[in-house]
Amino acid sequence: MSEKGTVIGFIGGSGIYDLDGLSHQRWEKVASPFGEPSDELLFGELDGQPLVFLPRHGRGHRISPSEINYRANIDALKRAGVTDLVSMSAVGSLREDLRPGTFVIADQFIDRTFARQKSFFGQGLVAHISMAHPVCGRLGDHLQAAAAEAGIEAVRGGTYLVMEGPQFSTLAESRLYRSWGCDVIGMTNMPEAKLAREAEICYATVAMVTDYDCWHPDHDHVTVDAIVKVLVANADRARGLAGHVVPQLRADAQAPACSCRRALEHALITAPAHRDPEVLGYLDAVAGRVLGAR
Numbered sequence: 182m183s184e185k186g187t188v189i190g191f192i193g194g195s196g197i198y199d200l201d202g203l204s205h206q207r208w209e210k211v212a213s214p215f216g217e218p219s220d221e222l223l224f225g226e227l228d229g230q231p232l233v234f235l236p237r238h239g240r241g242h243r244i245s246p247s248e249i250n251y252r253a254n255i256d257a258l259k260r261a262g263v264t265d266l267v268s269m270s271a272v273g274s275l276r277e278d279l280r281p282g283t284f285v286i287a288d289q290f291i292d293r294t295f296a297r298q299k300s301f302f303g304q305g306l307v308a309h310i311s312m313a314h315p316v317c318g319r320l321g322d323h324l325q326a327a328a329a330e331a332g333i334e335a336v337r338g339g340t341y342l343v344m345e346g347p348q349f350s351t352l353a354e355s356r357l358y359r360s361w362g363c364d365v366i367g368m369t370n371m372p373e374a375k376l377a378r379e380a381e382i383c384y385a386t387v388a389m390v391t392d393y394d395c396w397h398p399d400h401d402h403v404t405v406d407a408i409v410k411v412l413v414a415n416a417d418r419a420r421g422l423a424g425h426v427v428p429q430l431r432a433d434a435q436a437p438a439c440s441c442r443r444a445l446e447h448a449l450i451t452a453p454a455h456r457d458p459e460v461l462g463y464l465d466a467v468a469g470r471v472l473g474a475r
């Protein structure tokens with residue numbers, strides 16, 4: 182891995198616990214001061230391009246959305262050198278026309294989670310980053326082009342409502358989210374997207390519809406069994422999409438200039454003399470660029 186080169190990361194959600202076709206692949210533990218990542222990271226190469234994969238729920242799907250250590254996951258991916266991060270996630274549809282099997286390249290989130298650590302920053306070093314545009318448009322462009330190349334129907338843009346879970350939503354909640362104009366619902370992309378931005382990693386998500394949530398008159402219950410049936414087919418197509426997006430990201434000469442990679446530039450507010458050295462130590466990977474550590 183070159184210090185400044187592109188390293189592509191994938192976070193696999195429900196149904197995606199590894200990536201195939203990688204050469205030189207190895208699972209390796211990456212330690213983080215923020216605790217235990219969901220699993221070891223899978224390192225490998227696709228046509229010479231370095232890749233890193235992390236199964237969000239761990240291999241075997243052991244970790245529920247509220248129990249995922251999102252900070253450790255993003256910190257570990259940053260330590261592994263990841264610059265461009267693609268999330269692959271199962272979601273419910275809040276719109277009739279987003280049928281199960283549709284891929285949505287989401288571009289907005291509404292964060293309704295409440296039981297998660299949402300920032301690397303706080304006491305010892307306070308920072309405020311912009312989340313107006315929470316996903317990287319450059320990655321979105323490449324995902325859209327890769328989906329077209331792979332013959333996958335992908336809708337560009339959409340608002341992903343992130344609920345705490347692990348229970349699925351009530352009918353009243355599902356209707357409320359529809360009235361807010363949300364398009365899909367899931368449990369994991371926040372705080373993941375916030376933390377990726379804090380870590381200056383470009384982030385985008387492929388939200389793969391598995392069900393109609395409970396608002397739909399013909400689908401008044403969501404069940405894991407029904408979701409898993411769609412997941413298996415979605416997961417195969419997601420792997421296909423990954424294969425197509427890698428060469429595109431690799432060839433992107435604009436990547437180093439992407440604004441996501443400078444998200445912390447004007448974000449730190451704690452005066453240097455009041456910054457806690459221990460906290461600065463934890464932030465060596467996430468904020469090393471602006472703290473002068475790397």
Ligand SMILES: CSC[C@H]1O[C@H](OP(=O)(O)O)[C@H](O)[C@@H]1O
Pocket residue numbers: 193194195196237238246269270271272346367368369370405408
């Ligand atoms: C198995 S359905 C519910 C589960 O799937 C989604 O996870 P991910 O985004 O990791 O694919 C959803 O957010 C829930 O965690």
Ligand SMILES: Nc1ncnc2[nH]cnc12
Pocket residue numbers: 271272273274344349350366367368391392393394395403408
């Ligand atoms: N209906 C739904 N609600 C929340 N998360 C989901 N993941 C897949 N389907 C979902």
